[in-house]
Amino acid sequence: MLASPVLVPPPAPPAMHIPDGFLSVAVSITFWVLSVIVVGYALKRVNQDLGERQVPMMGVLAACIFAGQMLNFSVAGGTSGHLLGAAIATILLGPWAAVLVLTCVVGVQALIFQDGGLLALGANIFNMGIVGVAVSYFVYRTIQKLAGGQSWSVLVGGFAAGWTSIFIAALACALQLALSGTSPANVAVPAMGGIHALIGAGEGLITVGALAFLYATRRDLFQARQARPVGGSAVWIAGLAIALALAVASPLASSHPDGLEWVAEQKGFLDVAHKPLFEIIPDYAFPGVSNGTLATILAGILGALIVFGVAFAVAYTRRNRQPVPTDH
Amino acid sequence: MHIHFLDPYRPRPSLIHRLDPRVKFALTLAFILAVALTPLGAWPVYILLFSIVLSVEILSELGVSDVLKRSTLALPFALAALPMLFTVKGLPLLTIGPLTVTQAGLERFAGIAAKSWISAQMAIVLASSTPFPDLLLAMRAFKIPRLLVAILGLMWRYLFVMADEALRLMRARQARSGQPAASAARVGGSIAWRARVTGGMAGNLVLRSFERADRIYAAMASRGYDGEVRAFPLPHITRGQQSILALGLGLLTLLVLGGFLFWG
Amino acid sequence: MHHTIEVEHLSYSYPDGHPALRDVSLTIAPCEKVALVGPNGAGKSTLMLHLNGILRGQGHVRVCGLEVGDGNLGKVRAAVGLVFQDPDDQLFSPTVFDDVAFGPLYQGLTEAEVRARVDQALEAVHMRDYAARVSHHLSVGEKKRIAIATVLSMQPEILALDEPTAGLDPRARRGFINLLRELPQTMLVSTHDMRLVAELLPRTVVMDDGRVVADGPTEAILNDPALLEAHGLEKP
16 A cells, blocks of 8 residues: 555645744734735736746646645655755746745645644745745855856755755744744754754755756756846845844844843853853753753754855855856 | 545535635634634633634534544644743642743643644634635635735646646656565665655656646637736625624624633 | 638747648638547647647638737637647636636626626536536546536637547547537547547548648548558558
């Protein structure tokens, strides 16, 4: 008999779709407002940029992403990876259309399959449809520019966009939980960040696999898409800003869960600058989790950021080394 | 092979099924909002809200146990709130090793779990008692932009087509995932290889999507599509349905106010 | 001048350079039922897509006296009902009613008129009770009938069908052939189903490699073994 993936509704990446009850009303409504504004703008932009084909194209790709979340592969340890699709959608359709596509996917997951709550939908759309897309766009365009448009940049950029979109979206999710008082930041951030740093690799690999396939079979799709920078610099800046804000705020929040009091702590923080790195992080850890464990988790996040930085650096030096025949 | 399981709609001759989808949509959202607004610790209000949703489940003839079973899908997320048991300051109740469960922590955790569980049930009833095209109508009534509704409609329509294709791809992969009879070698290939194969399948799906979208566009253009989304004007809501809506909203408002007055 | 298809020296190449139609000329008179046969890749589907302007090549295509080009597309698409090979491509709306109503809605008719058209179209394909159904639950045979209804509601003068009996089991196929027999419109049917051709379509056009290689009474063509063999066809 077939294995179980057939018999249950397609699950989403674990713990990214927040159900109702876990976010405070204030946080829920705030993110609803933010999402409505951005999605509203995306609707306007899509009307301008894409032609008549936009509706069937977005609809079917949304269906594809939804169905694609059924595809899985087993990662060591028994957990399986799933596809979020923000990176693929952004790379193939541009950021504004991708926002709409992801909004529809996340919306129907919530409404029909209760994958994520209805009040929390604003936040979920924000994390997956807006943060995921903006960050994917920023990463992908940056790598493309750095590589001067060479073909391998599609694959490197795809992986990086896939990984980052998942990781940063998870950080956003963790911070929302922390803001709501549901989960202390020093647990939520490392937990969400850690798990999704792993899952993000899966997303990256699948994104690359898909892009490679498309690049080999339908290069015309790529040429058509890359010709126009559909997003523009505003999206690029937004993506950079979001990624930075979350990547910086999260470790800070996780080591200073008392929120506003972190300013006071920071003064004391700087005074102990001469001590080794992991001892600088003050002991606000969750009782039972030693400083060492917390440091390990934070190191994992830092390590991932370093790998990412290296990918950028490689992209930059390779561009300088080879002359650039743009291929057809 | 056809994937019917993906569609949660179950036709029944019930009162709930017969309600105007706009009314159902509005009341579901209002209910979830009411649950969210109810202060933690207002247990009587929770009990009332739970009884409301149970009644709706019974009225809908969907089978209370089925709905309850489906509502447990949200449970794993409760792990995210688990730390609250230990970190919220209050009267210590139970000590496990270095961790101490506090009463306040337990109350908050239970409150969140209850909210989540009750909200999920009402959403399940909505999805199971309303055909998707009716939900699209409700969305239009709620002023969700026509372009978005059109995308949702197409997504829903082709979700099953794409899922069928994804299933075929997965079956093909499974058919090729044999295990040699006597082999000490690690089976299944490396993670990277497996991910590449899966990525190739994903790429296949995406390619089929693009080709399908082109054909759909040709079909739409052949029937006069000009890029603008058009639809019939919405039907009139009867007085009866309007009163049901008013009653429901009134009841929920009372509950929330009661919650605030006595436990806020 | 009305109710005809006139194709004059039509040539078309796909964007990748592959020539799909080479100097195709064809006329179809009112109420004619014509079969379009030939091996895969002969250009049959490509030709059909030119009839309502989805594809544009060099040469002339006139439909019901209207030149197929910018400005006329609305009328042309109302006059030529194109039924695609895969009904899933054609049934893209949430419900059957929405799909059948799509054409008349975009023709600018009032709500009452649209409803009347939907009724008539579903009646013509004997599927009146299916209006509220959701497309993905239907069988292939049912979908193909609804697909015809979606163009019938526009009240076209010509029906162009691409592989109508492909994928149907014998019973559904029989029902479908009976349905086609009842429809009064001029018909151009692209098909591999030679028994359908023999039964229903008195005239046959044979295409191969982008050209029209034969055009005449079906009986004559089906009784020419050399011709059939040369173009990968089999006598039913």
